[in-house]
Amino acid sequence: MGDRNPRESRRRFLRATGCGSAIVLAGCLGEDISYAAGESAVDRPEDWCFDELSESVPEIEADAVSIDGIERKDDDELLSREEAAYQCGPVEGNVCGTCTYYIDDRDGDAIGACTEVEGEIRSTDWCALWAPREKIDEE
Incomplete structure (x- = not known):
């Protein structure tokens, strides 16, 4: 032990912990394991995010109107995600968050x-009913 330079040992330790921290941080930032294994996000099924979305909508959003003032249809008139061809992620740069029918998050869960469509809807997704917003947020 007397032959080792304490500064060199400390440097090795700091390098090792720094590299380990960077690897852990990259994992926390959401690196998809399937992507790392060679599957690109494009190869995912169109409904990969459905497990994250509830079939019901919080009352505060169920009673709200879209940014363009469109009232939400009655539950029995809403289309299922499948009927609306709902997909996880944008299509040709269009997302639900820029659609005239989208009701912005009102309960703080970011969904x-x-x-027109039943259940929770992510602003970053898309469906075949997409239509551009008539009004633009001034915020």
Whole structure:
């Protein structure tokens, strides 16, 4: 032990912990394991995010209107995600968050709703009913 330089040991330790921290941080930032194994996000099924979304909508969003003032249809008139061809992620740059039917998140869970489609809706997704917003947020 007397032959080792304490500064060199400390440097090795700091390098090792720094590299380990970087690897852990990369994992926490959401690196998808399937992507790392060679499957790109494009190869995912269109409904990969459905497990994250509830079939019901919080009352505060169910009673709300879209940004363009469109009222949400009654539950029995809403389309299922499958009927609306709902997909996880954007299509040609279009997302639910820029759709005239999208109801912005009102309960703080970062997931909104739709005036036409049942269940929770993510602003980053898309469906075949997508139509551009008529009004633009001024915020």
